[in-house]
Amino acid sequence: MKLMIMGDLHYPEQLVNANQEMEEARDRFFSQYLEEFLTLEGDYHISIGDLTHAGTTSEFTFIMNHVASSLPDGRFLYVLGNHDTHSSSKDDIQALTGQPRYLAIEEEEAVLILLDTARETPENWGGMIDYEQLDWLREQMNKYGHKLLLVFSHHPIYNTTARSTETMMCLDPALDLLQILNEHQGPGIFFNGHNHVQSMVQRGRWQFVQVAAVPDLPVATSVNLQGASISIEKVQLSAAPYRELAEVFSGRMYDYDPHPNAEGDEVSNNLKFHLQDLSKEEVSP
Numbered sequence: 001m002k003l004m005i006m007g008d009l010h011y012p013e014q015l016v017n018a019n020q021e022m023e024e025a026r027d028r029f030f031s032q033y034l035e036e037f038l039t040l041e042g043d044y045h046i047s048i049g050d051l052t053h054a055g056t057t058s059e060f061t062f063i064m065n066h067v068a069s070s071l072p073d074g075r076f077l078y079v080l081g082n083h084d085t086h087s088s089s090k091d092d093i094q095a096l097t098g099q100p101r102y103l104a105i106e107e108e109e110a111v112l113i114l115l116d117t118a119r120e121t122p123e124n125w126g127g128m129i130d131y132e133q134l135d136w137l138r139e140q141m142n143k144y145g146h147k148l149l150l151v152f153s154h155h156p157i158y159n160t161t162a163r164s165t166e167t168m169m170c171l172d173p174a175l176d177l178l179q180i181l182n183e184h185q186g187p188g189i190f191f192n193g194h195n196h197v198q199s200m201v202q203r204g205r206w207q208f209v210q211v212a213a214v215p216d217l218p219v220a221t222s223v224n225l226q227g228a229s230i231s232i233e234k235v236q237l238s239a240a241p242y243r244e245l246a247e248v249f250s251g252r253m254y255d256y257d258p259h260p261n262a263e264g265d266e267v268s269n270n271l272k273f274h275l276q277d278l279s280k281e282e283v284s285p
Contacts, residue, residue: 001109003150003223004042004235008050008081008193008213009033013059015252025248029218032240034063037220038070040235044112045074048193048211049081049154053253056087060096080118081154081194082125089120102133104140109225110148113140117155117171126168127155127194129175138180146186148275150223156192157181161210162199162264169195181206187278189223189230198264200232200271205278207271215250216262218242228276234269 011030015022038045052059067076080101084093090101101116115137117127129137140149156164158173171177181188182205189207198217199210209232211221220235250258263269 001107001225002042004037004040004045005191005211005221005223006037006045006047006214007211007217007219007221008083008154008196009047009063010050010053010083010213010215010253010256011059011063012053012253012256013056013062014054014254015249016254018249018252022249022252025245028240029215029242029245029249030062031066033214033218033237033242034066035070036237036239038067038074038076040220040222042222043075043107045071045076046114046152046191047076047078048152048191049079049118050083050193050213051078051081052084052086053256054086055084055093057092057096060084060088060093064097077112077114077152079114079152079154080116082118082122082127085118085120086122090116090118102136106144110150111140111144113137113149113151115151115153117153124168127153127171129171129177134175134180138183141180141183144184144186148186148225149184149188151181151188151190153190153192155194156208156210157190160190160201160203160208161192161195162197162268163195164210166195178203187275189232196259197262198234198268200268202278207273207278209271210268212259212262212264215246215253215256216259218246228274229272230275231272232270 105112155171158170164170196213201208
């Protein structure tokens with residue numbers, strides 16, 4: 001099974017005090033990136049949240065039209081990010097995309113679990129999970145025995161990947177999600193975005209993988225499962241001069257500051273391991 005993961009896309013319908021050159025650079029960047037990403041070989045194409053920058057219906061429509069055009073027979077999934085709910089309710093987003101806000105998909109090789117960690121309050125961009133979803137997540141952790149779990153969340157768990165101890169840069173620490181993850185008997189990989197920097201950390205049976213924002217690092221992340229072997233690798237995209245285009249418009253995105261060290265360190269971009277490398281130790285804070 002092969003997955004393709006997109007970092008925080010942050011597609012902005014509106015730029016601040018932009019001229020025609022900036023708007024054309026934005027249009028070319030996002031149209032070309034979506035087309036190239038969606039045509040990469042993969043069983044699932046997954047957005048890690050913040051698909052949109054302002055969460056407007058027209059921003060979602062722009063993206064879903066590209067999905068319908070470039071991936072007509074494929075499987076596109078997303079998790080909600082805090083920017084996605086700036087202007088649209090979760091119910092409205094579900095009606096537009098047809099995807100539930102959280103779900104589990106069991107495949108032969110692994111189980112994909114997609115979480116909703118977004119609030120509907122733009123002034124608080126930290127992550128949360130409601131009690132109903134927490135109960136559902138506990139059920140998933142106790143349902144699949146030793147099978148590999150692939151969990152997708154916009155927000156990281158506190159004190160795991162880079163910047164996850166900063167204010168509003170993680171899920172609410174009071175949720176104690178590490179304890180819930182430990183209820184799963186087998187290995188797991190937890191994917192997240194939000195913090196705009198590549199980062200990989202192992203804690204016992206769980207590998208935590210954080211991907212950077214697309215305007216800062218216009219790449220894809222591939223996850224390739226072959227038997228007990230797993231590779232997680234950065235995929236360079238080259239259909240357009242993405243970095244040059246981003247420099248033209250990204251400074252005109254409201255409430256967006258490019259991260260200067262989005263690529264992280266050497267070990268945060270490519271990883272190959274066997275399932276047995278994820279030890280039987282429990283994840284500890």
